[in-house]
Amino acid sequence: MITTPDLIESLVANSPPVRRLRPPVARALGWLLFAALMLALLAVSHDLRPDLALRLQQPEFVIGIAASLATGVLAAIASFLLSIPDRSRVWLLLPLPALFVWVSTIGYGCLVNWVSLQPGNMPFGDEAGCFALLVLTGVPLSLAMLIMLRHAALLAPTRVAISGGLAVAAVTATALSIFHNHDASAIILIWNFGTAVLLVALGGLTGRRIFSWIAQR
Amino acid sequence: MSSGQSSRGPALSLVKERSAARSAHELDWSIYMARAQDGDREAYRRLLEEITPYLRSLATRRVPNRSDVEDAVQDALVTIHAVRHTYDPARPFGPWLVAIANRRIVDGLRRRGRTGARETPLDAEHETFAAPEANYHEAASEARALREAVERLPLGQREAVRLLKLKEMSLKEAAAVSGMTVAALKVATHRALKTLRKMLGRQDRRT
Numbered sequence: 001m002i003t004t005p006d007l008i009e010s011l012v013a014n015s016p017p018v019r020r021l022r023p024p025v026a027r028a029l030g031w032l033l034f035a036a037l038m039l040a041l042l043a044v045s046h047d048l049r050p051d052l053a054l055r056l057q058q059p060e061f062v063i064g065i066a067a068s069l070a071t072g073v074l075a076a077i078a079s080f081l082l083s084i085p086d087r088s089r090v091w092l093l094l095p096l097p098a099l100f101v102w103v104s105t106i107g108y109g110c111l112v113n114w115v116s117l118q119p120g121n122m123p124f125g126d127e128a129g130c131f132a133l134l135v136l137t138g139v140p141l142s143l144a145m146l147i148m149l150r151h152a153a154l155l156a157p158t159r160v161a162i163s164g165g166l167a168v169a170a171v172t173a174t175a176l177s178i179f180h181n182h183d184a185s186a187i188i189l190i191w192n193f194g195t196a197v198l199l200v201a202l203g204g205l206t207g208r209r210i211f212s213w214i215a216q217r
Numbered sequence: 218m219s220s221g222q223s224s225r226g227p228a229l230s231l232v233k234e235r236s237a238a239r240s241a242h243e244l245d246w247s248i249y250m251a252r253a254q255d256g257d258r259e260a261y262r263r264l265l266e267e268i269t270p271y272l273r274s275l276a277t278r279r280v281p282n283r284s285d286v287e288d289a290v291q292d293a294l295v296t297i298h299a300v301r302h303t304y305d306p307a308r309p310f311g312p313w314l315v316a317i318a319n320r321r322i323v324d325g326l327r328r329r330g331r332t333g334a335r336e337t338p339l340d341a342e343h344e345t346f347a348a349p350e351a352n353y354h355e356a357a358s359e360a361r362a363l364r365e366a367v368e369r370l371p372l373g374q375r376e377a378v379r380l381l382k383l384k385e386m387s388l389k390e391a392a393a394v395s396g397m398t399v400a401a402l403k404v405a406t407h408r409a410l411k412t413l414r415k416m417l418g419r420q421d422r423r424t
Contacts, residue, residue: 007291008265011298017256018302084303085320086313151303154296155320 024080024087027148031076034144035171038137039178046133046179060105065177067102071095072170079145079163083152092163099166102173137175138199141168161206165199172199242267243311251306265294268314275318280326289325293318366416374409377402 002010021027055061074095081091145164152160246264253261269290276289296317304313367378380391381402388399397405 002291004269004287004291004294005266007294008262008269011265011294012258012262015253015256015258015261015298015301018254020254020305021303023305084305085300085316086308151300154299155317 021084021151024084025077028073028077028080031080031141031145031148031167032073035072035076035137035141038140039171039175042133042136042175042179048179052178061177064102064105065174067098067105068170068174068177070098071102072167072174074098075163075167075170076145079149079160079167082156082163083149083160085155089156089159092159095163095166095170099170102170133176133179134172137172138168141171142199162200165202169197169199243309246314247306247310250301250304250310254301254304254306265297268297269294271314272318275315276322279319279322282329285325285329289322292325293321296321362417363413366413369416370409370412373397373401373405374412377405378409378413381406 022030078091078094081087081094082089142164145168149160149164246268249260249264249267253264272290272293273286276286276293277283280286280289297314300317304310367375367383370378376395377391377397380386380394381388386394388402391397391402392399395402
């Protein structure tokens, strides 16, 4: 085993100047800018859902989109704050109010539209496009966040991964509601919330391993 | 420490002075780290050397096994090195340092807990020392094996070993006691040792 003074010597010998991280909120805004860019690109390539103007006049829809967007923004800020060693872990709770509103709107819509869910008219068949949209937004956003937060590997990978997963899921869900035409809210529930749970769970379970893998590159 | 203060309230003033000293340290450390981030190696060396005892005291408080304390200190130092760009010089250095150190100490405890579940600790009672009496059990079993081997020797050889080696008689004394000639005793001893070597050696290979 190397002695501590020797270790210090080797660390000192290998200490080129480093660039300080910008404030976490600024970095979170950077990531959100990237997310906005992704959504804009999708809007150009993918058509917006045809009934968007109509839906934007419905308060539940607007509240739902606003809440999922707010969840994404707050969760992104929370992840960047959590990745800094001396910030409080209570920041993990930052997106919770928005998350609560978001889940409530999904639940509310589900309750109201429950009657329309006849076995025959479930709008399946559109899943491939839906899934492609999820992957198209989710993968680049996850990668960007992983790379921006790779230093968290040694510190609090699980916490950061949970909150990062929530940020990606919320932004993806926002994209889904803008671009994709879902009438049955059970499908919205499955897609939106299922993806969110999946991403957050993936983050929580594999965050430690993924972060240490990325940090080694 | 001034003697005038000690009459008023020594405990309080001591605590105050200690925290004042630590915050002074922290300010130094913060400046050192800011310089180290800009590539000042001397400042970095001083910082690492000064925080090492502090890290050690943090680790000693939470790591039960003394030999693991130094591992935890080194782990913390390496981590601090790896994430030194996350320190913001506008913020106090202490919380940053303590957060990293505690994180690594807990991680280390978990890791050692996992390996520890598959290992048996070497306690004081398991330790063996160079002093022969510490290995009494082994020595006793070897002695018994030797005694049994001697018992199995032919009569003349056994007699020779018993008189010359175990009772440590001279050849003349042994000759007088046993009635054998000196030459016969020598030959018997030689053969006895050869037989013993063969018996014990074969036993060794068997076990």
